[in-house]
Amino acid sequence: MREYQRIDRISEEVRRELDAIIREEINDPRVDGTWSITRAEVTGDLRYAKIYVSVLEDDRRDSLLEALKNAKGYLRRALGKRMIIRSAPELIFVSDRNIAYGVHIAKVLAETGIAEKAEEPEEEK
Secondary structure, eight states, rough: OOOHHHHHHHHHHHHHHHHHHHHHHHGGGGGGEEEEEEEEEEEESSSSEEEEEESSOOOOHHHHHHHHHHHHHHHHHHHHHHOOOOOOOEEEEEOOOHHHHHHHHHHHHHOOOOOHHHSSOOOOO
């Protein structure tokens, strides 16, 4: 049980540090826009980290992932300097479409009027 807690803490730290590194140090114009790192999953041996990136604009998703893949070496080295671990994990960037899907569902609900009915308070009897 303790091993899972340790990996979860390391995964969250990787997510936080990578987000800060990308926002502060990467000057690629393809990285601008509305995006976020939703989660990181580090393997038990700390060799690999799957990084889930969510982008709201569909047309910018591929270019952002390509920019991050191109900067993978720099990001790994910067992550190794910020975190106190023996070696930084190899980064694998994956598109996370959960937030965009949630926005789509909210829009569909708003169009049908279901969301408005759910927000109305019930009358007291």
